[in-house]
Amino acid sequence: xxxxxxxxSLNEYETTIIQYLANNKSITVKKVKEVINKGxxxxxxxxxxxxxxxxxxWH
Numbered sequence: 001x002x003x004x005x006x007x008x009s010l011n012e013y014e015t016t017i018i019q020y021l022a023n024n025k026s027i028t029v030k031k032v033k034e035v036i037n038k039g040x041x042x043x044x045x046x047x048x049x050x051x052x053x054x055x056x057x058w059h
Contacts, residue, residue: 014049
């Protein structure tokens with residue numbers, strides 16, 4: 001799905017989000033907060049970074 005180089009460049013939170021999405025069709029900011037145990041602002045930044053890397057589509 002993604003190259004090893006890209007996966008290795010992700011932080012632990014981004015990796016956790018990608019792993020969640022591998023098993024689920026979508027994820028919400030609320031779910032990201034629960035999965036990575038961080039606040040809403042931090043969770044949004046993680047999703048935005050993954051979107052900027054073109055790894056996810058975020059609406």
